[in-house]
Amino acid sequence: NAGVTQTPKFQVLKTGQSMTLQCAQDMNHNxxxxxxxxxxxxxxxxxxxxxxxxxxxxxxxxxxxxxxxNKREFSLRLESAAPSQTSVYFCASSTGTSISGxxxxxxxxxxxTVV
Amino acid sequence: xxxxxxxxxxxSVSEGTPVLLRCNYSSSYSPSLFWYVQHPNxxxxxxxxxxxxxxxxxxxxxxxxxxxxxxxxxxLTKPSAHMSDAAEYFCVVTDQGSGGYNKLIFGAGTRxxxxx
Numbered sequence: 555n556a557g558v559t560q561t562p563k564f565q566v567l568k569t570g571q572s573m574t575l576q577c578a579q580d581m582n583h584n585x586x587x588x589x590x591x592x593x594x595x596x597x598x599x600x601x602x603x604x605x606x607x608x609x610x611x612x613x614x615x616x617x618x619x620x621x622x623x624n625k626r627e628f629s630l631r632l633e634s635a636a637p638s639q640t641s642v643y644f645c646a647s648s649t650g651t652s653i654s655g656x657x658x659x660x661x662x663x664x665x666x667t668v669v
Numbered sequence: 670x671x672x673x674x675x676x677x678x679x680x681s682v683s684e685g686t687p688v689l690l691r692c693n694y695s696s697s698y699s700p701s702l703f704w705y706v707q708h709p710n711x712x713x714x715x716x717x718x719x720x721x722x723x724x725x726x727x728x729x730x731x732x733x734x735x736x737x738x739x740x741x742x743x744x745l746t747k748p749s750a751h752m753s754d755a756a757e758y759f760c761v762v763t764d765q766g767s768g769g770y771n772k773l774i775f776g777a778g779t780r781x782x783x784x785x
Contacts, residue, residue: 596775662712
């Protein structure tokens with residue numbers, strides 16, 4: 555049971571470099587999400603995709619772009635990395651986006667450091 | 670808008686003693702509530718969820734939580750702590766984002782330490 559798989563797990567970037575975080579889920583979920591986790595702040599939503607072919611901004615989208623490549627895959631791109639983007643990034647998925655109690659499943663995280 | 674407050678940033682217990690992690694929420698409607706656990710350098714694992722069925726919710730690893738609407742609380746408990754319970758715990762409430770999506774509002778987390 556792979557669930558939600560993210561790559562890479564660890565990455566160090568220089569300021570101004572670009573990179574893409576990859577995410578794939580094998581649970582046939584419609585909705586996928588990218589969160590960042592910072593100390594003392596819980597998780598904050600960057601972008602989400604309610605279904606294949608759609609993407610929308612979350613709470614903290616600035617400096618990021620996303621692509622919902624197909625139903626399984628949802629990537630997060632940093633076009634020009636900044637030290638403020640040093641964080642732990644989590645990809646997640648759920649069966650849908652309604653607030654009827656759909657459970658969200660998380661990947662194991664990607665630790666990104668921007669120097 | 671929904672919000673969630675975890676009342677303790679750190680909780681320390683001895684192995685074999687009860688665990689209580691406190692969570693209060695604010696909601697303009699009946700929310701869905703979750704507890705997630707995060708072990709060091711790992712992702713978040715769902716412990717349990719409340720979705721307007723029974724107010725006492727049982728989860729994995731012996732944890733349970735009680736939804737108390739009058740107190741707007743959803744505290745997490747376990748009768749007897751185990752060393753493997755040492756982790757960070759997040760209380761989460763759902764909200765409806767502007768696009769109708771299932772927005773999760775996370776508490777700041779409670780770090781549980783378990784001593785021998």
